[in-house]
Amino acid sequence: xxxSQRVLTLYDQPMWDSIEQQRFALQHCDDxxxxxYPPGPICPHCLSLAASWKPLSGRATIxxxxxxxxxxxxxxxxxxxxxxxxxxEGPIVVSNLIGDxxxxxxxxxxxxxxxxxxxxxxxxxxxxxxSGPVAGGSxxxxx
Ligand SMILES: [Zn+2]
Numbered sequence: 001x002x003x004s005q006r007v008l009t010l011y012d013q014p015m016w017d018s019i020e021q022q023r024f025a026l027q028h029c030d031d032x033x034x035x036x037y038p039p040g041p042i043c044p045h046c047l048s049l050a051a052s053w054k055p056l057s058g059r060a061t062i063x064x065x066x067x068x069x070x071x072x073x074x075x076x077x078x079x080x081x082x083x084x085x086x087x088x089e090g091p092i093v094v095s096n097l098i099g100d101x102x103x104x105x106x107x108x109x110x111x112x113x114x115x116x117x118x119x120x121x122x123x124x125x126x127x128x129x130x131s132g133p134v135a136g137g138s139x140x141x142x143x
Contacts, residue, residue, distance in 0.1 A: 037091035
């Protein structure tokens with residue numbers, strides 16, 4: 001087994017740097033404003049090469065989820081969940097829901113990105129959005 005590893009391409013490093021700073025950022029197309037995920041050299045909508053890295057709003061909606069009962073990595077002991085969330089800016093990102101679980105279906109639940117240290121690196125996760133202050137917990141939220 002072993003620890004989970006980041007997948008690094010030629011274009012990913014600024015995203016991982018932003019996550020390390022707890023300010024998840026992605027490329028925004030300078031010509032049509034489409035947000036790119038995964039990071040890449042060209043806009044999938046208008047084919048522009050121009051883009052700027054900007055922090056995301058941090059808001060997302062759960063599209064799908066699964067709970068794993070088998071261990072694949074030393075740093076993810078079972079059971080743990082994976083969620084596919086659609087971020088407010090459009091792209092779909094896979095993360096982990098931490099904290100309280102939704103009552104009933106998870107699909108459609110509003111979440112926000114939070115950050116937690118996984119060994120040597122910072123990793124994003126999501127938690128349910130609350131109206132008002134969140135009580136307890138040691139997770140840190142984006143500024
Ligand atoms: Zn574009």
